[in-house]
Amino acid sequence: MNNAIEIINLHKKYGQLEAVKNLTLNIKVGEFYGMLGPNGAGKSTTINSITGYVKPTSGQINVLSQDIEKEFRFTRSKIGIAQQEISNDWFFPIEDLLFFQAGFYGINKMSATKNIKNLLAQMGLEQHKRKKMRALSGGMKRRFQIAKALVHDPEILILDEPTAGVDVELRHELWDFLRSLHQSGKTVLLTTHYIDEAELLCSKVGIINDGRLIKEGTVADLKSTINKSSIVIKIREGQAHPFNQILKDYDWTYNKEELIISSESPNSDLPKLINTISTSDVKIDDIQLSKTSLEDVFLKLTGKKIDD
Amino acid sequence: MIKNWTGFFTLSGREIKRFFSVWKQTVVPGVVTTLLYIFIFGVALENRISTISDIPYKIYILPGLIMMNVITNSVANSASSLLQMKLLQTLPELMITPLSSTEMSLSFIVGGTVRGSVNGILILLICVLSGMPLENPLLTVGLIVMVSWIFSALGLIIGQVADSWDQLAVIQNFIITPLSFLGGIFYSIQMLPDWASKISLLNPIYYSINSLRAATIGVEEFSLIGSIIIIIVCNVFLSSIAIMLMNTGYRIRS
Numbered sequence: 001m002n003n004a005i006e007i008i009n010l011h012k013k014y015g016q017l018e019a020v021k022n023l024t025l026n027i028k029v030g031e032f033y034g035m036l037g038p039n040g041a042g043k044s045t046t047i048n049s050i051t052g053y054v055k056p057t058s059g060q061i062n063v064l065s066q067d068i069e070k071e072f073r074f075t076r077s078k079i080g081i082a083q084q085e086i087s088n089d090w091f092f093p094i095e096d097l098l099f100f101q102a103g104f105y106g107i108n109k110m111s112a113t114k115n116i117k118n119l120l121a122q123m124g125l126e127q128h129k130r131k132k133m134r135a136l137s138g139g140m141k142r143r144f145q146i147a148k149a150l151v152h153d154p155e156i157l158i159l160d161e162p163t164a165g166v167d168v169e170l171r172h173e174l175w176d177f178l179r180s181l182h183q184s185g186k187t188v189l190l191t192t193h194y195i196d197e198a199e200l201l202c203s204k205v206g207i208i209n210d211g212r213l214i215k216e217g218t219v220a221d222l223k224s225t226i227n228k229s230s231i232v233i234k235i236r237e238g239q240a241h242p243f244n245q246i247l248k249d250y251d252w253t254y255n256k257e258e259l260i261i262s263s264e265s266p267n268s269d270l271p272k273l274i275n276t277i278s279t280s281d282v283k284i285d286d287i288q289l290s291k292t293s294l295e296d297v298f299l300k301l302t303g304k305k306i307d308d
Numbered sequence: 309m310i311k312n313w314t315g316f317f318t319l320s321g322r323e324i325k326r327f328f329s330v331w332k333q334t335v336v337p338g339v340v341t342t343l344l345y346i347f348i349f350g351v352a353l354e355n356r357i358s359t360i361s362d363i364p365y366k367i368y369i370l371p372g373l374i375m376m377n378v379i380t381n382s383v384a385n386s387a388s389s390l391l392q393m394k395l396l397q398t399l400p401e402l403m404i405t406p407l408s409s410t411e412m413s414l415s416f417i418v419g420g421t422v423r424g425s426v427n428g429i430l431i432l433l434i435c436v437l438s439g440m441p442l443e444n445p446l447l448t449v450g451l452i453v454m455v456s457w458i459f460s461a462l463g464l465i466i467g468q469v470a471d472s473w474d475q476l477a478v479i480q481n482f483i484i485t486p487l488s489f490l491g492g493i494f495y496s497i498q499m500l501p502d503w504a505s506k507i508s509l510l511n512p513i514y515y516s517i518n519s520l521r522a523a524t525i526g527v528e529e530f531s532l533i534g535s536i537i538i539i540i541v542c543n544v545f546l547s548s549i550a551i552m553l554m555n556t557g558y559r560i561r562s
Contacts, residue, residue, distance in 0.1 A: 014562070045562075051404040054562040073312065073406040081404065087397040091326050103318025104405035148401075 004029045004156050004187040010059035012045050019045040021211040032182045034202030035191040042211040043191040047158050051081055080154035082145040084161040088133050094144050095129035098151050105152035119147040139170045156187045195295045209302045223292045226300050229266040233259040234286035242280050315407045316415055323419020327385055338377040338427045345373050360496050361527045370435040371520040372493030377431050379488055382424030382456040383463035386416045390467030409555035420460025428452035447523040454539050455516045461546035468553055487513050512542050
């Protein structure tokens with residue numbers, strides 16, 4: 001399969017700050033790629049380099065096999081981007097802004113009309129189309145950003161934190177919409193620091209930290225790099241616990257009546273643990289099996305939580 | 309040079325619609341200010357300065373007032389539009405579209421040129437109604453458009469360099485406005501001491517006013533052809549600088 005986006009040794013310095021350090025990354029045509037990383041990891045710099053807004057210090061970027069500098073008209077026409085920062089035009093109704101956007105991409109008003117009408121309807125903005133940006137709610141602005149990114153029907157859609165600051169309902173609506181776009185054949189690059197978003201939507205995830213790509217793979221691949229789950233046992237309040245003696249062979253922690261045991265094979269360990277604890281007269285209130293999440297992978301690889 | 313014609317026309321159109329959408333701020337003030345100038349300088353001071361080059365003073369100042377409006381409006385349009393786009397985060401979105409730096413620069417310059425020209429022609433009509441002769445209407449309109457283009461290109465450069473409204477105001481208040489006034493709006497530079505007259509010849513605004521005086525009321529202090537050549541040179545020079553600066557991405561690209 002051909003690469004939709006090919007980043008080769010991308011390096012970007014802002015003064016003394018190295019935002020991106022020799023990043024190499026390929027995104028295949030039709031892939032739903034999640035770029036996961038904490039704030040300041042270099043995600044936005046990377047995507048802004050792809051669009052040409054950020055000038056890389058060194059490195060090369062190709063979009064659909066074309067160099068983004070030499071063939072900027074071609075590569076930019078293939079990309080639609082919804083920026084994290086919502087722009088705020090004061091002068092024009094959002095419908096006019098969509099027509100302007102189409103025009104910038106070389107699409108005249110007549111050709112753009114049908115697509116703009118559809119996008120306004122799909123994004124639930126039809127009845128607000130004559131409103132200016134400042135009259136829209138935060139959620140509407142976010143939906144407008146996505147409509148604007150799609151106005152020239154790009155093959156590649158880049159979404160920089162598209163659900164940042166939106167309510168749960170809208171987040172789910174946007175997820176459904178993004179899934180349908182992906183199913184229609186678009187390549188999607190999503191940056192997020194919401195683990196569940198990446199887990200749910202992306203066919204491939206790259207973890208970026210401190211300007212470097214530190215791990216890449218499918219969600220399942222990444223999870224398999226940590227072969228541990230946790231068994232969480234809630235112990236009845238006020239009991240003395242003999243865990244130092246009975247759990248010598250396990251890696252465990254105990255805090256506020258919660259016993260957390262790490263296990264590489266939780267299915268076989270669980271019955272043994274219940275038996276051991278029960279025979280030592282400790283009363284159990286609840287048991288939960290916590291499987292490896294992408295968050296655990298992130299924590300292991302970076303040594304910090306994604307929200308840090 | 310321009311390949312994305314639809315994009316170029318769209319951005320130029322957007323720039324023109326932008327200033328028309330706030331016409332109370334962009335068109336009306338120039339007309340009101342000019343009427344005040346005509347009243348104060350033309351009527352109140354006419355008894356003190358009756359004629360310059362055998363032309364009644366209240367008529368003599370009118371071409372300068374037209375040019376002052378043209379310059380102020382064309383500079384303000386491209387400078388404020390670009391700065392506003394920077395501050396409202398709409399510029400990064402524009403810069404990733406398939407528009408080249410040349411196409412973007414020329415679109416902004418066209419926007420400012422149209423605003424300068426609309427204001428200039430409106431004031432010209434007021435001046436003609438106030439009794440100003442119009443010896444060469446075609447040249448007059450051509451000069452208004454050319455001077456609008458020069459200062460729109462300058463405004464684009466200023467808008468790209470400025471980071472705040474304060475910086476923009478400083479450039480306009482301490483450079484553009486003084487140069488306009490010292491370019492001979494209200495006087496002939498022949499009335500100045502020799503040294504001041506020579507310094508005035510370094511001011512490009514002088515040639516704008518001089519040429520418009522020649523085209524309207526027929527007073528030519530400096531060669532009209534010479535003034536037009538200087539205007540064309542300024543046009544090419546400032547447009548090139550504006551395009552090159554846009555291409556570097558200075559203060560607008562990370």
